Amino acid sequence: MAPVVEAVDLKKTYLLGKVPVDALRGVNLKVESGEFLAILGPSGSGKSTLLNLIGALDKPTAGTLLIGGVDISKLNDSQLADLRRRIGFVFQFFNLIPRFTALGNVELSMSIADVNRAERKRRAEELLETVGLKDRMNHKPAELSGGQQQRVAIARALANNPKFLLLDEPTGNIDSKTAREIMTLIKRLNEEKGVTIIMVTHDQHLAREAKRVVQVFDGVISSDMVN
Amino acid sequence: MRATDVFGYSFSAIKLRKLRAGLTTLGVVIGIAAIVALLSITQGLQNTIAMQLEQGLATDTVVVTPGRSILSGAGGQGAGIGATIGGDTSGFKLFINDTATVNAASTEIEDSIAIIQRVIYVHSENRTFAINVNGVDFAKYAEFYGSTFVAESGSISLKPENDTVVIGRRLHDPWKNGTLLFNVNDAIDITWANATARPPKNETYTGYVAAVLKEVGGFSFGGPSDTGVYIPLSQAQAFFGTDECSMMIVKLKSSDKTTIESVSEAIEDAFNGEVSVISSTAVLDILSSVFSVISLFLVGIAAISLLVAGIGIMNIMIVSLIERTREIGILKALGMKSRTVLMIFLSESVIIGLIGAVLGTVLGWGLANAVAVVLSGGGLFQNIGSAQPATRIQSGLMTITPVLTPTVLAGALIFGIGVSVIFALYPAWRASKLKPVEALRYE
Numbered sequence: 284m285a286p287v288v289e290a291v292d293l294k295k296t297y298l299l300g301k302v303p304v305d306a307l308r309g310v311n312l313k314v315e316s317g318e319f320l321a322i323l324g325p326s327g328s329g330k331s332t333l334l335n336l337i338g339a340l341d342k343p344t345a346g347t348l349l350i351g352g353v354d355i356s357k358l359n360d361s362q363l364a365d366l367r368r369r370i371g372f373v374f375q376f377f378n379l380i381p382r383f384t385a386l387g388n389v390e391l392s393m394s395i396a397d398v399n400r401a402e403r404k405r406r407a408e409e410l411l412e413t414v415g416l417k418d419r420m421n422h423k424p425a426e427l428s429g430g431q432q433q434r435v436a437i438a439r440a441l442a443n444n445p446k447f448l449l450l451d452e453p454t455g456n457i458d459s460k461t462a463r464e465i466m467t468l469i470k471r472l473n474e475e476k477g478v479t480i481i482m483v484t485h486d487q488h489l490a491r492e493a494k495r496v497v498q499v500f501d502g503v504i505s506s507d508m509v510n
Numbered sequence: 511m512r513a514t515d516v517f518g519y520s521f522s523a524i525k526l527r528k529l530r531a532g533l534t535t536l537g538v539v540i541g542i543a544a545i546v547a548l549l550s551i552t553q554g555l556q557n558t559i560a561m562q563l564e565q566g567l568a569t570d571t572v573v574v575t576p577g578r579s580i581l582s583g584a585g586g587q588g589a590g591i592g593a594t595i596g597g598d599t600s601g602f603k604l605f606i607n608d609t610a611t612v613n614a615a616s617t618e619i620e621d622s623i624a625i626i627q628r629v630i631y632v633h634s635e636n637r638t639f640a641i642n643v644n645g646v647d648f649a650k651y652a653e654f655y656g657s658t659f660v661a662e663s664g665s666i667s668l669k670p671e672n673d674t675v676v677i678g679r680r681l682h683d684p685w686k687n688g689t690l691l692f693n694v695n696d697a698i699d700i701t702w703a704n705a706t707a708r709p710p711k712n713e714t715y716t717g718y719v720a721a722v723l724k725e726v727g728g729f730s731f732g733g734p735s736d737t738g739v740y741i742p743l744s745q746a747q748a749f750f751g752t753d754e755c756s757m758m759i760v761k762l763k764s765s766d767k768t769t770i771e772s773v774s775e776a777i778e779d780a781f782n783g784e785v786s787v788i789s790s791t792a793v794l795d796i797l798s799s800v801f802s803v804i805s806l807f808l809v810g811i812a813a814i815s816l817l818v819a820g821i822g823i824m825n826i827m828i829v830s831l832i833e834r835t836r837e838i839g840i841l842k843a844l845g846m847k848s849r850t851v852l853m854i855f856l857s858e859s860v861i862i863g864l865i866g867a868v869l870g871t872v873l874g875w876g877l878a879n880a881v882a883v884v885l886s887g888g889g890l891f892q893n894i895g896s897a898q899p900a901t902r903i904q905s906g907l908m909t910i911t912p913v914l915t916p917t918v919l920a921g922a923l924i925f926g927i928g929v930s931v932i933f934a935l936y937p938a939w940r941a942s943k944l945k946p947v948e949a950l951r952y953e
């Protein structure tokens with residue numbers, strides 16, 4: 284089986300006006316199916332940039348990136364969309380849709396994937412219960428705390444039963460008790476369901492929960508260790 | 511994404527911006543309403559004209575009026591209009607016994623009658639109305655206009671007394687609400703301002719309403735009119751002190767075009783071109799084509815207003831696109847295809863266009879009916895105000911029933927939705943082209 288992620292000399296340069304910003308300066312990374320990988324690194328080191336590329340949300344400036352053995356720069360718009368549906372992505376800034384309730388937000392990602400109405404509702408309720416939001420299902424994001432919004436975002440990422448889950452600081456806004464609960468959930472997904480997980484974090488302690496820790500520094504991988 | 515989900519999503523986005531969406535819809539409503547109103551009135555008018563041609567208006571008659579046709583030599587069809595508008599300038603006069611000359615002009619002529627027409631005043635309570643009175647030979651007039659010179663109440667005597675008066679339907683019930691002006695057996699004072707007397711003076715006689723005509727509707731051209739008053743020819747001769755007639759109605763043996771043309775020419779020749787001859791069909795033809803042109807022009811203006819509405823839609827869509835950049839980024843990050851993003855924006859415009867078109871059609875239909883009521887209800891007084899002896903087309907008054915054809919209905923819907931969608935294409939396309947990461951970073 285092809286590795287879930289295979290990045291070779293991956294580069295990403297943003298243009299801020301006319302000034303080029305090298306966010307990634309040659310990343311080499313291979314992630315096999317079933318791995319649980321934590322990405323550590325200081326702010327601005329390029330963690331989110333890397334995760335966005337792996338999540339097929341953006342295209343690299345140079346280098347190759349194979350996701351499940353497929354070169355994403357060769358995929359067209361519609362194929363990229365299909366790929367994104369199979370990857371669960373938890374954003375650093377939640378990115379919930381304000382006018383929908385927690386339930387509506389979780390259902391939305393299933394409606395994009397053509398799941399029928401009844402199944403959507405059933406599964407969204409089940410997921411929200413799993414992340415401990417059973418009694419907040421009909422609240423809109425503005426009526427939820429940061430941690431609750433983060434959990435809705437996690438439920439949404441899990442909606443289409445992804446085999447590959449990307450999380451950008453999933454516990455950044457959560458108290459340590461809830462954070463531990465979420466870590467337990469993520470670990471269970473990895474161990475029981477074999478979901479491949481890449482999680483970006485600032486937190487050394489949380490990183491220790493992962494099977495493998497990758498350090499990103501100034502746009503390159505500075506260390507890669509197995510716990 | 512399923513079509514129903516796409517629509518549901520669009521609907522939730524519209525609901526979020528009710529006021530803005532409402533105002534945008536209003537633009538479509540106004541444009542569609544104007545188009546529907548104009549087209550349904552025009553259609554109603556055309557139906558009225560067609561109906562007149564079929565029954566009310568005697569198509570086998572032509573009207574002879576004194577005065578040279580300005581378009582002399584152009585033939586009977588419509589040639590008289592110029593003279594009618596231009597009025598009598600030559601000093602030539604038509605007399606009652608000239609009917610003999612007319613009848614001898616062509617073998618295609620069945621008979622002819624003379625009409626003495628004057629503007630008179632009638633009084634009711636404390637109002638005064640200026641109305642056209644027509645002195646006619648009741649027996650012949652009834653024969654010429656068998657379907658319209660018919661009593662609704664009372665009866666029309668073919669050998670009337672001198673003081674017999676027959677009135678048009680609208681003098682009986684002008685406001686159509688049961689407030690009656692004159693009824694059968696009422697006395698009616700007819701006043702004429704005699705300008706030839708020295709000094710000028712008002713002359714009055716009291717007649718009795720013998721009959722109220724049934725509603726004629728539409729245009730009357732020499733024939734009975736809803737706003738006309740009819741008295742015996744002999745009474746008109748005596749009262750107005752003249753044998754000069756205002757017009758003659760000539761009944762032909764056939765109503766086909768060539769007959770009308772040849773007879774028209776023969777009559778003009780018989781009077782050395784000093785008269786003009788107009789056929790009622792020609793007048794209706796001209797009127798209907800004038801109305802078509804006017805309504806086409808107005809529909810054009812309405813269409814422009816719809817285009818303005820379209821630009822409004824484009825504007826609101828672009829604003830909405832900018833506001834929702836982040837949302838679109840989320841949708842794309844969740845795996846929504848560009849095509850679906852496009853569909854969401856287009857279906858928003860379809861919803862706006864559909865609601866606008868439906869409301870616009872309803873409003874336009876209401877508007878058309880209101881205009882029709884104004885045209886027919888207020889007609890009496892309009893007509894009175896402009897009643898001049900020179901206007902020989904006796905009435906500009908119309909009874910229009912607006913008609914909404916399936917074509918107009920379908921056209922309004924298609925046009926409303928079409929304009930909305932076309933103007934939403936560009937914003938929708940831009941939305942669909944947004945890149946997820948860039949859109950997600952948008953504040």
Ligand SMILES: Nc1ncnc2c1ncn2[C@@H]1O[C@H](COP(=O)(O)OP(=O)(O)OP(=O)(O)O)[C@@H](O)[C@H]1O
Pocket residue numbers: 297298299304305306324325326327328329330331332333375951
């Ligand atoms: N769209 C963009 N346009 C321009 N520069 C960008 C863009 N996205 C990221 N950058 C720059 O690229 C660098 C890496 O950003 P990135 O978001 O990947 O950092 P990060 O490691 O996730 O930081 P944090 O821990 O604060 O989230 C930063 O210097 C950032 O300013």
Ligand SMILES: [Mg+2]
Pocket residue numbers: 330331332375451
């Ligand atoms: Mg980041």
